[in-house]
Structure formats: structure tokens, C-alpha cells
Amino acid sequence: MPELPEVEVVRSGLEGLLKGEKVLSSQCFRSNLRYPLPDFSSLHGLSIACVKRRSKYLLFYFNGDEGFSRLLVWHLGMTGQFHVLDQSVEAGPHEHVRFDFTDGRSLRYRDARRFGYAEVMLEHEWPQHKWYQALGVEPLSDHFNVESLYACCQGRKAPIKNLIMDASVVVGVGNIYAAEALFLAGIHPARAAGRISKKRIEALVLAIKKTLAAAIKAGGSSISDFVKVDGKPGYFAHCFNVYGREGEACEQCKSKVLRITQAGRSSFYCPSCQH
DNA sequence: CTGAAGACCTGCCTGC
DNA sequence: TGCAGGCAGGTCTTCA
Numbered sequence: 191m192p193e194l195p196e197v198e199v200v201r202s203g204l205e206g207l208l209k210g211e212k213v214l215s216s217q218c219f220r221s222n223l224r225y226p227l228p229d230f231s232s233l234h235g236l237s238i239a240c241v242k243r244r245s246k247y248l249l250f251y252f253n254g255d256e257g258f259s260r261l262l263v264w265h266l267g268m269t270g271q272f273h274v275l276d277q278s279v280e281a282g283p284h285e286h287v288r289f290d291f292t293d294g295r296s297l298r299y300r301d302a303r304r305f306g307y308a309e310v311m312l313e314h315e316w317p318q319h320k321w322y323q324a325l326g327v328e329p330l331s332d333h334f335n336v337e338s339l340y341a342c343c344q345g346r347k348a349p350i351k352n353l354i355m356d357a358s359v360v361v362g363v364g365n366i367y368a369a370e371a372l373f374l375a376g377i378h379p380a381r382a383a384g385r386i387s388k389k390r391i392e393a394l395v396l397a398i399k400k401t402l403a404a405a406i407k408a409g410g411s412s413i414s415d416f417v418k419v420d421g422k423p424g425y426f427a428h429c430f431n432v433y434g435r436e437g438e439a440c441e442q443c444k445s446k447v448l449r450i451t452q453a454g455r456s457s458f459y460c461p462s463c464q465h
Numbered sequence: 466c467t468g469a470a471g472a473c474c475t476g477c478c479t480g481c
Numbered sequence: 482t483g484c485a486g487g488c489a490g491g492t493c494t495t496c497a
Contacts, residue, residue, distance in 0.1 A: 192490065193491090196490080224492085224493095246491075246492095265491080265492085266491090267473095267474095267490095267491060267492080268474090268489075268491055269475080269476090269490085301474095302474080302475050302476065303473085303474045304473085304474060305473070305474070305492080306491095307492095324492095346467085346468095347467080347468080349468095352468080357491090357492080364491070366490060367490095411490085453469065453470080454470065455489095455490095
């Protein structure tokens, strides 16, 4: 389901709804998602101080009574969803975890494909964690710029699309936004990363930032089952130039949008606008 | 080291 | 209508 814009939309929705909420109890309806689920009981009695994001990880910071913060780290995988519902609402399909708060509401986690995963840790453990250590720069930060991306591309024969989807290079760019950003930059998805000029890499950096920022502003892309915390869809999917548009006319030049498979995933592009 | 492919799991759409 | 096959937004592991 989610790439970075969708996770950011979920994050801001959850923070607005849950800041200050105190966890009364939690329930797991199965023992594992992608990995075994952690013991959530150390969060009981603690309040949510804020909800942050790093890459596609949601970070729930809890105020402890003993002067330290606990952190709940959650990845939504492909189909994970959070919903805030009254405790009286019955469990929906694929509801695997639920947290009840002292105010009568609850946070529900649904995940049909169960690719999501979660861990509870102390705040200071997160930067040392292997999940965090594997992450590259945030695409919307100043650390992601023409110098850093161009340096990563040098000597690489992999297609540029694979490289910008590599989370150790830059995080949060998934299959959809990779396709859209490459279209904006006029770069063919199969072009070898090391054979792109610095000027075109600069255009790509700007295109990635622009695409992600626009998607966040639109509330994310609702393809198939993405919904925001309030259950409403995002609207960015209406803005796609190439993703999912195989056979349709390119808005810019009227050529037919093509689809190829790269690293086992579909890539959509316009053969005359992208080289 | 790099890059490609398979694995994880379920739902939904297409075509026969 | 029913069912097999292909496909889906992410990551990790394995293999060449």
C-alpha cells in the first residue's frame, strides 16, 4: 500500500488523533505478521507524546514515568492500515493488533498480506537498530541532493529506477513515485545509472522531491486499498502521468505509455519523452 | 562487491 | 459461474 507520501499522511493523521492518549491495554489476534509480534505490554499505562516518521517507518514515542521514552516502530508493509475507532466497534477483516486507550477509543491495525512488522524499544536504541542503520537519506531533506545522488550513480550499471528505489541510497521512493519522477525528469527507467549526466541527475532529484511533496499535499495515492486514518481516500492517483497507464496516450506527446518489467516489478514510461 | 530473482501472503481482476 | 493465472504499493535473502 504505502510509499513515503502515504506513510506521511498516516503519520500526521495519527498524531492529530492520538497525541496525549494513554494506552490502557493491547491485544494481538495472531502471533506474527512478517516477523513475530513484540510484547506490547511495556506500553500499557504510557501516553503517546508524538508520532514521527523515518523512511516508511512510523515512530510512536511514548512518555514513560521513569524519565525515558519508549518507542514503537511500525512498518506497514504493502497493505497495512491504521484506524482509530471507538472500542465498541467490532474487529474488521484482517485486524491483527489493537490498542485500547483510556478515553474509550482504540487504534486498530489491519494488514491483509501481513507484510507489516513492528518492534518496541527504548528511544536511544533506535539509531543503533539494524532497520535504521540500513536506511539512506530522506528524499525531502537537504541531504538528498545532486551531489549525493550523482556520487551514488558513478560506476553503477543497474537501471536508474532500481537505484532510486534502493532504500540504502534514498528512502521512500517506491514503484509508483519512481515511475512518476523519472517521467518528470525525462529519463528512461532502464538507463544505466552511471551513464546519466550530472545535469539530468539534478533534474531527477528535483522531480523526486516535487513528486513526493505533491503526493503528500494531495493526501497520498489511493490505488486499490490505501485509505487515510479517517478511512477517506487520497487523491494523488488522479495526477499520474505514466503509472498504471500502459497503452494510454502520454499527456505531453500522445505516444502510447509502455510497460516493462525491471527487477520483477512493472515500470511504466513514455518512449518518446524519456531517454 | 553488484545486480537479479525468489520468497513472504492474500485479494482481486482477467480470461478461458 | 468457476477457476487458474497473473498481478499488486516493500523488504529481505539467496544466488550467480
